[in-house]
Amino acid sequence: MDAGKRAAARCAVDTYVKDNQALGIGSGSTIVFAVERIAERVKEENLNLFCVPSSFQAQQLITQHKLTLSDLDRNPELDVAIDGADDVDSDLNAIKGGGGCLTQEKIVASCAKQFVIIADDRKDSKQLGDAFKKGIPVEVIPMSYVPVMRKMEKLGLKPVLRMAQAKAGPVVTDNSNFIIDCLFDKVHNWKELNTQLNLIPGVVETGLFVGMAECAIFGKADGTVSKR
Numbered sequence: 001m002d003a004g005k006r007a008a009a010r011c012a013v014d015t016y017v018k019d020n021q022a023l024g025i026g027s028g029s030t031i032v033f034a035v036e037r038i039a040e041r042v043k044e045e046n047l048n049l050f051c052v053p054s055s056f057q058a059q060q061l062i063t064q065h066k067l068t069l070s071d072l073d074r075n076p077e078l079d080v081a082i083d084g085a086d087d088v089d090s091d092l093n094a095i096k097g098g099g100g101c102l103t104q105e106k107i108v109a110s111c112a113k114q115f116v117i118i119a120d121d122r123k124d125s126k127q128l129g130d131a132f133k134k135g136i137p138v139e140v141i142p143m144s145y146v147p148v149m150r151k152m153e154k155l156g157l158k159p160v161l162r163m164a165q166a167k168a169g170p171v172v173t174d175n176s177n178f179i180i181d182c183l184f185d186k187v188h189n190w191k192e193l194n195t196q197l198n199l200i201p202g203v204v205e206t207g208l209f210v211g212m213a214e215c216a217i218f219g220k221a222d223g224t225v226s227k228r
């Protein structure tokens with residue numbers, strides 16, 4: 001699995017990252033390989049890059065690898081954002097937020113001229129839901145979670161409040177909110193569903209990334225990649 005993630009990450013960095021760019025740095029396990037490769041290239045080629053994190057994890061990765069940490073105040077326009085995904089369909093729509101960082105990830109991706117998804121080939125789906133069975137992560141304001149869940153049910157979804165593993169209680173995001181995972185049992189019009197979810201008062205953002213990706217790079221265990 002790691003070989004596939006590494007191959008996709010390396011391909012994305014070597015194809016899209018150039019000198020004097022502002023980069024969006026995603027979250028998860030695959031982005032770790034991308035940051036490692038960016039750091040290698042900065043050393044070898046003396047690149048001048050500004051890295052904007054999409055989460056606490058991404059911020060730590062950037063500083064650990066001695067890359068230049070920036071933010072959207074200083075770099076509101078990014079050249080490239082690279083990030084992992086939980087599921088990518090044949091139209092490049094994606095589900096993200098398995099790690100709970102979807103809101104900042106979507107903000108960062110939306111500021112980039114090119115948003116590049118990297119993943120191992122298990123995430124390469126025909127339809128959303130083929131690879132990721134945990135539904136669509138949605139970040140919500142804590143006091144709203146019960147009415148929001150009722151409204152999600154009316155949209156035909158099965159909402160589940162995401163609970164923490166290492167503490168009693170719900171997962172709390174980097175923005176101090178909750179995550180509701182919306183299970184679904186049919187293919188939806190994802191753009192429309194994303195809009196409907198975002199219109200529920202209390203919803204901060206959804207993990208549906210519709211029409212945002214420039215390309216997705218999937219890595220295989222043998223180190224080869226396929227691009228979509």
Ligand code: 5RP
Binds near residue numbers: 027029083098
């Ligand atoms: C975190 C995310 C991740 O990018 C997504 O869950 C993929 O993670 P990984 O690279 O570990 O497979 O959206 O919120």
